[in-house]
Amino acid sequence: MFYEPKKKDHGLPKNPFNSLVIPRPIGWISSVDSNGLVNLAPYSFFNAICYRPPTVMFASGAGVADDGNKDSLRNVEMTGEFVCNIVTWDTRERMNQTSATLDNDVDEMALVGLTPTPSQLVSPPRVAEAPVHLECKHINSIEIPHWGDADRYVLVLGEVIGIHIQDDLITEEGLIDVARMRPVGRLGYNDYTEVSGDSCFTMIRPP
Numbered sequence: 001m002f003y004e005p006k007k008k009d010h011g012l013p014k015n016p017f018n019s020l021v022i023p024r025p026i027g028w029i030s031s032v033d034s035n036g037l038v039n040l041a042p043y044s045f046f047n048a049i050c051y052r053p054p055t056v057m058f059a060s061g062a063g064v065a066d067d068g069n070k071d072s073l074r075n076v077e078m079t080g081e082f083v084c085n086i087v088t089w090d091t092r093e094r095m096n097q098t099s100a101t102l103d104n105d106v107d108e109m110a111l112v113g114l115t116p117t118p119s120q121l122v123s124p125p126r127v128a129e130a131p132v133h134l135e136c137k138h139i140n141s142i143e144i145p146h147w148g149d150a151d152r153y154v155l156v157l158g159e160v161i162g163i164h165i166q167d168d169l170i171t172e173e174g175l176i177d178v179a180r181m182r183p184v185g186r187l188g189y190n191d192y193t194e195v196s197g198d199s200c201f202t203m204i205r206p207p
């Protein structure tokens with residue numbers, strides 16, 4: 001089949017787009033507002049985009065607050081800081097709970113029983129239950145050309161200025177043990193995948 005997204009003529013019961021670019025990593029973004037109130041939400045339009053300096057992005061859709069933004073975007077633009085907590089098998093349910101549409105005075109980390117732990121270089125706390133944390137400084141935001149306010153997405157770029165790795169994820173050879181980490185990825189619809197030992201394979205790049 002072929003369809004043109006703008007014509008919305010795929011003819012399928014659900015938009016297939018986010019079932020095609022898969023799996024997507026999940027950035028579980030912690031941020032604080034100007035009063036220090038903590039916010040936590042998952043974003044799967046999220047990725048690492050370059051090595052040096054290590055840089056990440058997430059894209060925030062329209063929110064329900066008066067300004068039309070989601071809390072994560074508003075906080076990051078206000079304070080210039082955020083943390084990407086990596087979602088794993090053990091935290092998958094609580095990650096999902098933190099995606100609920102809640103008033104902006106709700107601390108999702110406390111609500112779902114996660115443990116805030118101080119970051120080294122930025123104000124937003126890290127999720128102690130996550131094995132990897134990327135402390136980020138906001139670089140800039142880019143509004144993506146859109147078809148209407150309901151489809152408005154803003155791309156947030158952040159430089160990773162501090163990285164925490166749970167010590168037992170590092171093997172004796174100094175490599176990251178992905179099978180032990182068990183990161184979770186987003187598929188389409190309400191589906192997810194887990195990176196396990198069985199799902200990994202190695203290929204050597206040609207010179």
Ligand SMILES: Cc1cc2nc3c(=O)[nH]c(=O)nc-3n(C[C@H](O)[C@H](O)[C@H](O)COP(=O)(O)O)c2cc1C
Nearest residue numbers: 041042043044045059060061070071072099100101
């Ligand atoms: C796995 C998962 C991935 C999500 N990815 C995104 C995303 O990339 N962009 C987005 O705008 N919302 C995404 N959402 C929805 C937000 O998490 C949700 O709107 C949340 O309430 C936003 O919270 P905030 O207003 O505190 O930032 C996702 C939800 C889930 C469960």
